[in-house]
Amino acid sequence: MPVIEAVSTAIPPYEASQTDVAHMVRTLFKNDFGDIDRLLKVFDHGQINTRQFAKPLEWYQEAHSFGEKNEAFTTHAVQLGALAVEKCLEEAGIRKNDLSAFISVTSTGLATPSLDARIMNELQLPAHMTRIPLWGLGCGGGAAGLARAAEYCRVYPDARVLVLCVELCSLTFQHGDRSKSNFIGASLFSDGVACALVAGEEVPLIGTTRPHIMDTQTTLMPDSESVMGWEVGDEGMYVVFSRDIPSIVTSWVASNIKQFLKRLGKNDNDITVLAAHPGEEKCWMPMKKHWTCHRT
Numbered sequence: 001m002p003v004i005e006a007v008s009t010a011i012p013p014y015e016a017s018q019t020d021v022a023h024m025v026r027t028l029f030k031n032d033f034g035d036i037d038r039l040l041k042v043f044d045h046g047q048i049n050t051r052q053f054a055k056p057l058e059w060y061q062e063a064h065s066f067g068e069k070n071e072a073f074t075t076h077a078v079q080l081g082a083l084a085v086e087k088c089l090e091e092a093g094i095r096k097n098d099l100s101a102f103i104s105v106t107s108t109g110l111a112t113p114s115l116d117a118r119i120m121n122e123l124q125l126p127a128h129m130t131r132i133p134l135w136g137l138g139c140g141g142g143a144a145g146l147a148r149a150a151e152y153c154r155v156y157p158d159a160r161v162l163v164l165c166v167e168l169c170s171l172t173f174q175h176g177d178r179s180k181s182n183f184i185g186a187s188l189f190s191d192g193v194a195c196a197l198v199a200g201e202e203v204p205l206i207g208t209t210r211p212h213i214m215d216t217q218t219t220l221m222p223d224s225e226s227v228m229g230w231e232v233g234d235e236g237m238y239v240v241f242s243r244d245i246p247s248i249v250t251s252w253v254a255s256n257i258k259q260f261l262k263r264l265g266k267n268d269n270d271i272t273v274l275a276a277h278p279g280e281e282k283c284w285m286p287m288k289k290h291w292t293c294h295r296t
Helices: 018-029 057-061 066-092 115-123 138-155 180-188 245-263
Strands: 003-010 014-017 050-053 101-106 130-135 160-168 191-199 228-233 236-241 282-287 290-295
Touching: 003 066, 014 018, 018 050, 018 057, 018 180, 050 191, 066 115, 066 160, 066 191, 066 236, 101 115, 101 138, 115 130, 115 160, 130 138, 138 160, 138 191, 138 228, 180 236
Parallel strands: 101 130, 101 160
Antiparallel strands: 003 191, 014 050, 160 191, 228 236, 282 290
């Protein structure tokens, strides 16, 4: 089975407290919502203390064109992505020439050539690596990237595959958008970069035990395009949040996990930990024999 050989992160340069972000949003939105103080409670519901950003908080208090925001995305994505890749290779203790493929994942900016090509030039990575840029998968992009890497390693069991996920969500903030979706996005989104190295089963590994990827499953919810995503307008990406997200998580996620486990000949009792993207305020975790919903 493919293994996750190493994992690294790259931290954006600016940090802000949730309180400071809420104060900025109050200043921007106070004339648009009469119940602004009630709405600001969403900043507490996320249980977020601090967030990291590609730009200082003052930058978001001014309007920026799509071009400006996307240029900032490309610049910071390449810088932070290259740093994460270097750290991942160092953690694994391997050479650049040991790499076989490069999967880059993002949904928060546009780059053609894609980020993987730009980082390959930046770090002088092997020119014959297979490049697999993934765009538009949103919150599930990192998991999808690992799944595609595992599939690649099953076909090529001697391969090592980089999976780089870059999401600079803050750069999509719409200064002039006074919708509740933009308000909620401002309470949740920040920036982050992570890199994983996935190795096939014929790659010789030395050292500690590493997690294996046994199997993967991708499930499309039919007719769910309006649940979460971006609408692209003149000023860039406008966040889409459906008010039905919590009920969708409650009614839909658990049954799909159970179906996946059944295909593997397993059930809830075989799972000790389930890591899940919360998606808004809800995250499914198995507790004994029951599915329990926790605020995250």
